[in-house]
Amino acid sequence: MASSKSTLRIPAAIDQIRRAVLFVATSSQRMGMGTDGAHQVQIAVEEIITNIVEHGYRADPQSAVIDIAVEREGQQVIITITDDAPLFNPLLNTEPDPHTPLEDRKTGGWGVYFVKQYVDAVHYRAASNRNQITLIKKIAN
Amino acid sequence: MIEINISDHQQVTLVEVSGRVDSMNANELGSAINHQVTGGHVRLVLDLSHVEYMSSAGLREIVVGLKATKRASGDLRIAQPSDRVREVLEMSGLDSILNIYESQSAAITSY
Numbered sequence: 001m002a003s004s005k006s007t008l009r010i011p012a013a014i015d016q017i018r019r020a021v022l023f024v025a026t027s028s029q030r031m032g033m034g035t036d037g038a039h040q041v042q043i044a045v046e047e048i049i050t051n052i053v054e055h056g057y058r059a060d061p062q063s064a065v066i067d068i069a070v071e072r073e074g075q076q077v078i079i080t081i082t083d084d085a086p087l088f089n090p091l092l093n094t095e096p097d098p099h100t101p102l103e104d105r106k107t108g109g110w111g112v113y114f115v116k117q118y119v120d121a122v123h124y125r126a127a128s129n130r131n132q133i134t135l136i137k138k139i140a141n
Numbered sequence: 142m143i144e145i146n147i148s149d150h151q152q153v154t155l156v157e158v159s160g161r162v163d164s165m166n167a168n169e170l171g172s173a174i175n176h177q178v179t180g181g182h183v184r185l186v187l188d189l190s191h192v193e194y195m196s197s198a199g200l201r202e203i204v205v206g207l208k209a210t211k212r213a214s215g216d217l218r219i220a221q222p223s224d225r226v227r228e229v230l231e232m233s234g235l236d237s238i239l240n241i242y243e244s245q246s247a248a249i250t251s252y
Contacts, residue, residue: 098234110197
């Protein structure tokens with residue numbers, strides 16, 4: 001398959017998240033991802049972007065944007081999500097424990113955990129003073 | 142993208158959800174549950190058979206709702222979760238905390 005790359009820039013706002021998620025799903029499927037894989041990357045992308053909107057840009061939401069790129073590399077789809085919020089690596093957050101009883105459960109904190117479950121690899125880097133999360137999802141045969 | 146139908150079955154309130162529950166609309170689910178609890182309806186059944194997508198935002202509302210009903214000596218029980226929902230319930234360990242039933246009627250009559 002010829003290499004291709006799809007990109008989208010959205011304002012960093014809750015009401016833009018579904019648009020971004022569906023863009024990633026459509027792009028991934030066009031690049032060969034199956035239905036289940038496309039569902040899983042949707043959840044992963046939603047969790048990352050929700051974190052950026054709710055936490056990253058909290059201090060300065062005006063004119064904030066999020067850049068999303070989807071490309072195929074061999075037998076995997078690579079999704080890159082880049083933002084200009086203060087540098088922060090969400091992958092370093094303490095992971096929640098699925099065995100926690102109800103009374104000790106915090107209501108949130110599951111987003112990054114789901115990301116790690118639903119993609120094959122996730123990386124963070126600070127690139128030119130921007131946060132960049134890379135999600136790698138294998139294309140199932 | 143989300144539809145919520147509420148019906149009373151004697152002592153039990155059935156909340157049927159369909160569509161996509163994501164960070165854009167999970168608060169609608171939370172509001173619907175909270176409205177029941179504040180109105181004294183604390184024996185809830187959440188039918189998730191027609192939910193095709195649920196992120197952690199939806200789970201958050203379920204946990205909040207479960208805690209609220211339990212505080213009021215009630216419960217929030219799940220009926221026939223779709224495969225997609227069951228997957229996230231299992232991943233978060235909520236499947237061992239929530240009472241989950243294979244049919245709507247089984248969930249309603251469990252009270």
